[in-house]
Amino acid sequence: MQEHEVGHLFDTVNTQYFDYTNRLHTFNGKWKYDKVKGANCTSKNLAKQHEMLWDPEDQPSVEHHKHRPDCELAKLNKPEEQFVVKDWLRVISYVKATQQYPCIAESTESLSALMDKLVTNTEKFSALNFVKLFVNFVIRLKLENNTTKP
The missing domain is CATH 1.20.5 (Single alpha-helices involved in coiled-coils or other helix-helix interfaces)
Known part of the structure; x- marks a missing residue:
């Protein structure tokens, strides 16, 4: 039986934004809907959903599922805090596949x-x-x- 190494999966995958805090910092405190009272589309909610750029009344989780039902993160349908190793491997594999074959992500729609x-x-x-x-x-x-x- 041949051994397979999975370490190379991480070589070309940018894991910087897998972390909620790093994603939140990308908004740099300048997200306009953070200042809108009652807005659901805040930088915190967007960072939790790995998504961004919607209208203030939009719910990031709903929009994520609606626009990208094929996304592994949408399929997992749970907060990052509840991810187990298997979940992260699914996400990494998806990211790796879409990076390796960019037409997959672009041609889904x-x-x-x-x-x-x-x-x-x-x-x-x-x-x-x-x-x-x-x-x-x-x-x-x-x-x-x-x-x-x-």
């Missing part, structure tokens, strides 16, 4: 849009095909009726 278009076109085609089949059926009936009359 494109693929989703293409699938939506395919479904819409299939529905249109099915409806159009039904109409075409129905018209052909009616024409055949009329032809049969005309040929059976003396």
Whole structure:
């Protein structure tokens, strides 16, 4: 049995922002919604969700799940404080894969849009095909009726 080392996974992954405090410091006290009374989209909430740049009334966790349901962090659906080693390995693997293949992260939305278009076109085609089949059926009936009359 061959041994596999996982240490190299960390070589190209920037782990600096895996830490909540480091992510929070990126806002540098200048996040405009921190000063808006009752805002949910604060730098603290954003840092907890590993995300940023939404409207003040947005809930970061809801937006994260809505916009990136494919993200491993969204799939984990728990606060960072509850992460176990297995969770971190999932996140690191996801980051590594998206860094190694940047088109994966960039094309997720494109693929989703293409699938939506395919479904819409299939529905249109099915409806159009039904109409075409129905018209052909009616024409055949009329032809049969005309040929059976003396």
